[in-house]
């Protein structure tokens with residue numbers, strides 16, 4: 001069985017990660033679709049970093065839900081499998097999807113990279129801003145400067161601003177990750193394509209779903225609401241991903257066992 005799964009924010013919403021759209025996504029009354037842009041970072045890097053630090057913390061505290069677990073199970077039980085996720089959190093990985101079976105097309109929120117050169121690092125550990133409280137009064141100014149420095153970190157190689165390793169609105173997708181998706185699509189038609197928890201507003205998501213499901217594959221859309229992809233789907237499941245996916249994966253793996 002050859003399977004392509006495309007996921008978006010709806011899959012992580014039930015782990016408590018707010019989607020960008022809707023009022024839950026707002027942060028300090030700011031619209032995330034305007035914060036996650038190169039323009040916002042150029043205007044106020046500290047504000048953008050504060051937002052990403054809060055999101056990183058929320059993700060560290062979150063756990064994979066039944067949708068992540070169902071997808072990981074499908075990945076294990078399928079010979080040819082690719083998950084393309086638009087989510088920058090690490091919940092698919094923590095549920096057990098191997099890195100070689102997953103493309104994180106919008107990047108990784110725990111990567112910090114230089115805005116100018118090739119430098120990047122993985123910043124999973126919790127930033128230690130809290131330690132500032134331990135400084136004495138005489139150290140206050142130094143602590144304040146250190147805290148400010150941490151809030152807008154600089155590249156150790158070239159001193160330009162560091163930024164989160166995610167793809168912002170209006171930016172190009174990573175060529176490496178794009179090639180991995182193309183390679184999988186070129187490798188043969190899929191038996192099943194599942195598109196879950198995404199409003200499919202990006203043209204490339206629709207394009208990949210349609211190319212993956214060429215030659216009569218089943219195209220399953222899991223989303224409580226209609227999306228631009230709905231009219232192409234062979235099966236519409238109007239439920240949240242954490243409810244629908246465990247059942248869909250059970251059905252798929254059971255039918256495969258029956259064939260074998």
Ligand SMILES: [Zn+2]
Pocket residue numbers: 114115116117118119155156157158159160
């Ligand atoms: Zn640099």
